[in-house]
Amino acid sequence: MPATRGRLMANQDAVRVTHGGSGAVNTRAAPSPDEMAGGVSRLAVWWRQPDHYDWLTGYLASRDLQKFVRLFVAATTATLGAITLAMTWSPAGPGRAVAYIAVLLSVACA
Secondary structure, three states: OOOOOOOEEEOOOEEEEEOOOOOOEEEEEOOOHHHHHOHHHHHHHHHOOOOOHHHHHHHHHHOOOHHHHHHHHHHHHHHHHHHHHHHHOOOOOOOOHHHHHHHHHHHHHO
């Protein structure tokens, strides 16, 4: 079976995952039909799949985009928090003290 960068490849015996750049290959047992039968089992199989963190950070680092993406995510989070806070005092905003507290806590967590 040829290795394909960043792709999942499955046969009856195993699932093989290749990571671009490092050339690392992870192999794990393919899910059995019993594992795939229920919704909870499907969630568990999905949860155990390898992530692409190393590939994504390598991709961003090779193009000098890490700082840009970090600032973009921070600015987006701050903007969404500011919008939520501004909506608190709009006519369509929350009408009870509990709602104000919930909004302020969500903005503080952002």
